[in-house]
Amino acid sequence: MSNGAETRIRRSREKILAAAEEVFLHHGFLGANMDSVADKAGVSKQTVYAHCKSKEALFVLVVERMTGGAAKDIGEDVEDDFEGLSAERFFLEAATDQLIVVMTPRLMRLRRMVIGEVERFPDLGRSLHDNGAGRSIARYARAIGHYTKTGELHCDDPYSAATHFNWLVMGGPTNAAMFLGDAGIPSNADLKDHARECVRIFLAAFSECA
């Protein structure tokens, strides 16, 4: 097993996955065509099949690579440090970041595609569910727990409150992007205004009123 061969493999693997991503994202699973994946990758069909044994396998590979990458971009696994950060500041920044990272054509296409194929690939649906909203909600829940302890918020069930906040923020923009295509994705300025109003609503409902 020589070193040069390995980099060669990695290179064509990379080209194949990039090409497959583009083809699947534009045509869906059934609409995509392995010949055009090979063409777009600048590689023979044989090579595509040397790297993954079937169209299904390639599809799963592509989706998993994209969800893994997205999770890394948002960086929701880092434990936040809330010291010296007001609840308002934290939630405004977190919501804005989440909106701007998630509401991109590429991720919205991924979302549409996986939703359309949930029946055929239920595991991918589960994966997007858990790695998408699931992580954001967990992060919000930790924050709500913290700010409840400091007394800035008042909340019995941080997880439930986090879920409500998450969908208050993400529901509308996501829905528009699902049904209206890339044209339905709001501008960053609109997303920021939206985040601000969501935080206002959330704080009004969960701040100590006394």
Next chain:
Amino acid sequence: MSNGAETRIRRSREKILAAAEEVFLHHGFLGANMDSVADKAGVSKQTVYAHCKSKEALFVLVVERMTGGAAKDIGEDVEDDFEGLSAERFFLEAATDQLIVVMTPRLMRLRRMVIGEVERFPDLGRSLHDNGAGRSIARYARAIGHYTKTGELHCDDPYSAATHFNWLVMGGPTNAAMFLGDAGIPSNADLKDHARECVRIFLAAFSECA
């Protein structure tokens, strides 16, 4: 053109649309197969093509029939009469109704299918967008306008507030149903609890605090 022939046409049309609905809803546009539509309708393939000129046309017909029907079920076009109804009662009932009518396997399948085909059928996406969330939001906006006049609510922009309320209510359950399939649809009891908490949050954010 005899009368008997007309009812005959209507009957097979009905059977074909019902069969097509089932086939498309389970397999999507590309995965569906016109032979199985004909079989399931108990009709020859020829008859299917006598009623609509192509697979695309049949698909559009099926989706439009379903969205039209759903809109009627929710009955969001009736002008509500708010007299003698507190804001809390109104929003709780409206949200609960909306959740229970919308969160059904059939409509969630429709939603998944249309989202997956938005690129191929952008008009259907637009139609679901406007007839789905669009109508609910318009209804909520009218209510918010009313309760702002009575002083029960405090709100500068009823349409924006209505949008936030709508997604606070629908975002989470819808997302779960999109990614987890029919198993992700919450029970009616859960939906009711959810609606109650959403109304609490909404009223906290938009009630006069003075």
Next chain:
DNA sequence: TTGATTAGACTGGACTGACTAGTTTGATTA
């Protein structure tokens, strides 16, 4: 250092087998 050898990744394109949208035909039914 240079030139031959070799393993295995890669190519291009033909091929198989299965599937399917839509049409045609000629008989049947209500």
Next chain:
DNA sequence: TAATCAAACTAGTCAGTCCAGTCTAATCAA
């Protein structure tokens, strides 16, 4: 007599395989 039927048919697509030969780069021989 118009709608319907069954079934064969056309024409095209596409996943996956096969094959015969090429390219790359590491290793070894001179």
